Amino acid sequence: MPISTEPQQRHDAEDHIPSGSSSSFPTLEHFRVKNIPPAAYYIPDFITEEEEAYLLRKVAESPQPKWKKVGSGRRLQYWGGTMSKNGVLLPEPLPEFLTAFPDIILRIESFLSAAIEDKSDVKGKQKALDINQVLVNEYEPGQGISPHEDGPAFQPLVATISLGSHTVLDIHHYLSTTAPSPPMTTSEPIPSDDPTEAGRPIAAIPLAHLLALPRSLLILSSSLYTSHLHAIAPKTKDVVRLERGTEEDGGVVIANAELLGDAEIADGLRDNGSWAKERGVRTSFTFRHAEKVLKGGAFSMAMGGLRRT
């Protein structure tokens, strides 16, 4: 059985908790995107097509006020609560389509917990993800998200599932404010979502590109989370390559080509050196752990009732 399809094949809650020791389970290292700052992981086909269709239907069926429209036009939904201005989660119960069927939260947590060999960091804190907020973003072709950090309110380990269409996620880095600016500097620094970082100059040319195919899980962690930015360029079509091309087709070199788990794309990349596709509507689910949660109150109690201890 190919390792990369294993998460997709688990269908009931008990099966989601791998019973073997970590040695019989692929470590996260297996899915690591190489040659970029630590650490990004790409897991193809983390959910099935049926689960993808079900989750998209649930998002579409949610009440209209759940949608928030943001600057560039994309829409988003917060599940599990929103953040206060000072970075505290005001918790709300997570919906059944995330906790019960297809129990995607448990599946991501179990996967990470089994895949991370050493589960605590130097301070003894848990490395695995205890998801308490899910952000849904919906992008029409031509819509994106400008370079930003998700910020210190969240554990530096976020997991994103792509549904409906592929996209290309760009990783950007900050430029040193003391060194002379290289020509690629953006003329206007792009403000970050994190106020402490706002105004720092950002390299205009991304450091790396990651192709996120439908049903994949992408994990950003450690310094890639804490000291880099991520973005999606507002394009209607992506051209991706294995190596830098000479043609002016806007093609970008992707860092996760060997992890895509899609034979057709892998063949196209190998035979033609590039793969191109128009973007469709892409919906992403971003799973995070807000470190500070407002305690007490009806919402919090209801949420506690839903969550495992």
Ligand SMILES: O=C(O)CCC(=O)C(=O)O
């Ligand atoms: O859609 C994505 O994959 C990224 C979303 C994101 O970065 C965010 O909402 O903070």
Ligand SMILES: [Fe+2]
């Ligand atoms: Fe983000």
